[in-house]
Amino acid sequence: MMPPEQESNIAPNISPAIANRTGDAEPVEGCPVTNNNKVIPSSDNNNNNNNDAIHDEHRQPTTTAAAATATRFSILQQSLRPITLKFEDVSYSISFPRKKKNGCFLHQEPKHRRKILSSVTGVARPGELTAMLGPSGSGKTTLLTALAGRLDGKVSGSITYNGRHDTAAVKRKIGFVSQDDVLYPHLTVQETLNYAAMLRLPKTLTKEEKLQHADAIIAELGLTRCRNSPVGGGVSIIRGISGGERKRVSIGLEMLINPSLLFLDEPTSGLDSTTAQLIMSVVRGLARGGRTVVTTIHQPSSRLYRMFDKVVVLSDGQPIYSGQSGRVMEYLECIGYAPAFNFVNPADFLLDLANGIVADVKHDDNVEHHEDQASIKQSLISSYKKNLYPALKEEIQRNNIDSVISSGTPRSSDNQWNTTWWEQLKVLLKRGLQERRHESFSGLRIFQVLSVSILSGLLWWHCDHSHIQDQVGLLFFFSIFWGFFPLFNAIFAFPLERPMLVKERSSGMYHLSSYYVARMLGDLPMELVLPTIFVSISYWMGGLKPSVVTFVLTLLIMLFNVLVSQGIGLALGAILMDVKQATTLASVTMLVFLLAGGYYIQHMPPFIEWLKYVSFSHYCYKLLVGVQYPENDVYDCGHGLLCRVRDFPAIKCLGIENLWEDVATLTLMLIGYRVVAYLALRMGQPH
Numbered sequence: 001m002m003p004p005e006q007e008s009n010i011a012p013n014i015s016p017a018i019a020n021r022t023g024d025a026e027p028v029e030g031c032p033v034t035n036n037n038k039v040i041p042s043s044d045n046n047n048n049n050n051n052d053a054i055h056d057e058h059r060q061p062t063t064t065a066a067a068a069t070a071t072r073f074s075i076l077q078q079s080l081r082p083i084t085l086k087f088e089d090v091s092y093s094i095s096f097p098r099k100k101k102n103g104c105f106l107h108q109e110p111k112h113r114r115k116i117l118s119s120v121t122g123v124a125r126p127g128e129l130t131a132m133l134g135p136s137g138s139g140k141t142t143l144l145t146a147l148a149g150r151l152d153g154k155v156s157g158s159i160t161y162n163g164r165h166d167t168a169a170v171k172r173k174i175g176f177v178s179q180d181d182v183l184y185p186h187l188t189v190q191e192t193l194n195y196a197a198m199l200r201l202p203k204t205l206t207k208e209e210k211l212q213h214a215d216a217i218i219a220e221l222g223l224t225r226c227r228n229s230p231v232g233g234g235v236s237i238i239r240g241i242s243g244g245e246r247k248r249v250s251i252g253l254e255m256l257i258n259p260s261l262l263f264l265d266e267p268t269s270g271l272d273s274t275t276a277q278l279i280m281s282v283v284r285g286l287a288r289g290g291r292t293v294v295t296t297i298h299q300p301s302s303r304l305y306r307m308f309d310k311v312v313v314l315s316d317g318q319p320i321y322s323g324q325s326g327r328v329m330e331y332l333e334c335i336g337y338a339p340a341f342n343f344v345n346p347a348d349f350l351l352d353l354a355n356g357i358v359a360d361v362k363h364d365d366n367v368e369h370h371e372d373q374a375s376i377k378q379s380l381i382s383s384y385k386k387n388l389y390p391a392l393k394e395e396i397q398r399n400n401i402d403s404v405i406s407s408g409t410p411r412s413s414d415n416q417w418n419t420t421w422w423e424q425l426k427v428l429l430k431r432g433l434q435e436r437r438h439e440s441f442s443g444l445r446i447f448q449v450l451s452v453s454i455l456s457g458l459l460w461w462h463c464d465h466s467h468i469q470d471q472v473g474l475l476f477f478f479s480i481f482w483g484f485f486p487l488f489n490a491i492f493a494f495p496l497e498r499p500m501l502v503k504e505r506s507s508g509m510y511h512l513s514s515y516y517v518a519r520m521l522g523d524l525p526m527e528l529v530l531p532t533i534f535v536s537i538s539y540w541m542g543g544l545k546p547s548v549v550t551f552v553l554t555l556l557i558m559l560f561n562v563l564v565s566q567g568i569g570l571a572l573g574a575i576l577m578d579v580k581q582a583t584t585l586a587s588v589t590m591l592v593f594l595l596a597g598g599y600y601i602q603h604m605p606p607f608i609e610w611l612k613y614v615s616f617s618h619y620c621y622k623l624l625v626g627v628q629y630p631e632n633d634v635y636d637c638g639h640g641l642l643c644r645v646r647d648f649p650a651i652k653c654l655g656i657e658n659l660w661e662d663v664a665t666l667t668l669m670l671i672g673y674r675v676v677a678y679l680a681l682r683m684g685q686p687h
């Protein structure tokens with residue numbers, strides 16, 4: 001292992017041979033292919049040089065790209081810190097509740113455990129591209145997520161980064177490209193990378209340098225042509241850039257920080273072979289730049305397979321090979337699984353074997369061959385344990401000593417946020433407003449509010465002051481409509497943004513509090529403008545008190561109501577993180593609040609009367625009525641008599657006494673629900 005000062009001076013484009021400085025493992029008796037320590041220049045690997053250039057017809061002239069790349073490297077070169085990833089006996093299980101029969105568990109334990117990963121061992125070094133192969137469901141994604149320190153639940157075994165177990169110290173040096181592209185669909189490619197650059201690049205860089213860096217990535221990934229197109233996709237399936245371009249944007253987001261350790265989950269899934277080749281060339285170029293790159297891949301072509309330096313092959317969560325990609329066939333031949341043809345794609349051959357299929361295996365009379373799939377898999381697992389595992393362990397043990405000596409203490413900058421809290425808030429707010437501008441002021445929403453306000457204005461058209469019952473009906477409608485509407489909008493906020501939040505928080509991009517405040521502030525324009533339009537129309541059409549002061553107070557109460565209702569929606573969404581469940585619960589809650597609001601039932605049985613005290617609609621309704629009908633307000637109650645409005649039965653039983661108490665209760669609710677939403681988010685997110 002290199003001394004630290006030597007490590008940190010590795011230029012981004014160092015050769016893998018320089019990056020790999022480790023001792024040689026002893027060959028294990030029986031099979032010669034056990035040297036996992038070096039990138040061996042096999043004929044396969046030599047061919048890879050042809051792939052280093054990115055063949056992209058959409059790329060900018062090389063001079064632009066080269067200049068941009070030079071800028072990028074000069075800005076971030078010092079942040080590249082080679083990381084050796086070692087994983088030893090990594091195992092992972094999940095537990096499921098057992099099915100009940102006649103109310104009883106079939107087995108003694110109420111849960112059963114399923115092993116997903118079993119004792120996976122390997123090493124990935126700077127400059128190397130390591131691929132995880134295996135059939136679908138073999139545990140590749142689980143292993144990748146565990147290695148990136150992002151797997152929920154307990155992972156047994158040891159995972160170290162330069163000999164250290166602590167992911168927090170290297171969190172911001174790790175890039176993770178998930179299988180599904182988690183991107184904002186309405187932002188353009190340029191905006192996506194610009195905002196990420198503003199959040200992820202160190203505060204030592206100026207805004208211009210950050211944007212310049214984003215430009216360089218766009219050029220380098222051949223995204224210049226589509227830089228101003230929306231990313232697309234998402235739940236509403238917006239038409240945007242192609243799947244391959246979207247994948248490149250995802251990779252670009254991770255390239256921005258010049259990660260020392262890059263994980264990619266099936267970066268080529270669903271892409272044509274040329275685009276897959278292009279993406280893997282980019283990935284390989286990143287590895288050759290001194291990064292440690294680990295990727296899962298489903299069914300690589302032989303061209304792609306040749307790009308890998310190492311492979312880890314899984315079968316039902318158990319490793320059957322872990323080592324040099326170029327020597328896998330030699331190893332398989334040695335353990336009696338020689339291919340029947342000369343030109344076989346090693347990846348196909350490996351996947352067949354991992355599935356327990358030996359159709360393409362040369363028949364050798366001297367070697368005993370199992371027929372059933374389970375025995376074949378078992379035989380491969382046993383061979384791995386006998387031939388490869390001891391050498392891997394020995395290599396890890398030997399290098400552990402070097403790593404501890406060479407890794408030194410983590411840099412203080414590794415644990416710091418890249419940007420200040422205020423900067424995060426500003427960028428997140430701007431990004432949120434830009435992303436949600438369509439949904440916030442969509443024509444449909446405006447139409448919805450306008451039509452309901454005009455309809456209610458017509459229904460209550462110039463309602464006479466003596467028709468108290470009708471007027472309080474309009475006020476109650478105000479409080480209920482603007483209780484439902486913002487609540488159901490707010491419910492979607494966190495469940496829909498969860499994947500993005502988890503992804504960005506896992507990368508240490510921002511404080512949860514800055515995100516939370518930005519999200520709340522970002523929603524305000526829509527939450528406040530629409531009710532203002534509504535009240536302005538319905539109030540005057542409905543013939544409520546023609547006083548500007550009363551109108552303004554009514555509007556303020558409505559806006560207050562909207563904020564409280566939004567808080568409940570945010571809290572329900574954050575607690576349940578499931579739109580369907582949250583919507584169901586919200587409907588029940590609002591129904592209860594509506595019934596207990598004080599309009600429909602004036603004399604509730606005492607044992608259930610408490611419901612009205614938790615209903616924000618009740619307080620809002622009381623305030624609206626209190627403002628509309630001051631203490632000494634009178635109405636014509638027949639026979640030429642004038643009666644006090646507050647003595648009207650529907651108002652009297654509301655018990656309007658001290659309106660400030662209602663304001664205080666609503667304020668408590670306003671703060672309380674938001675605190676609950678924040679705490680629920682915090683508990684469900686990476687810290």
Ligand SMILES: Nc1ncnc2c1ncn2[C@@H]1O[C@H](COP(=O)(O)OP(=O)(O)OP(=O)(O)O)[C@@H](O)[C@H]1O
Nearest residue numbers: 094116134135136137138139140141142143296298
């Ligand atoms: N949280 C979970 N709950 C239930 N099953 C899980 C969970 N996580 C993983 N599994 C199961 O573990 C196995 C491995 O899953 P994983 O996603 O790692 O496989 P994979 O090799 O990446 O598959 P693919 O190539 O299809 O993406 C699968 O059978 C999957 O169903």
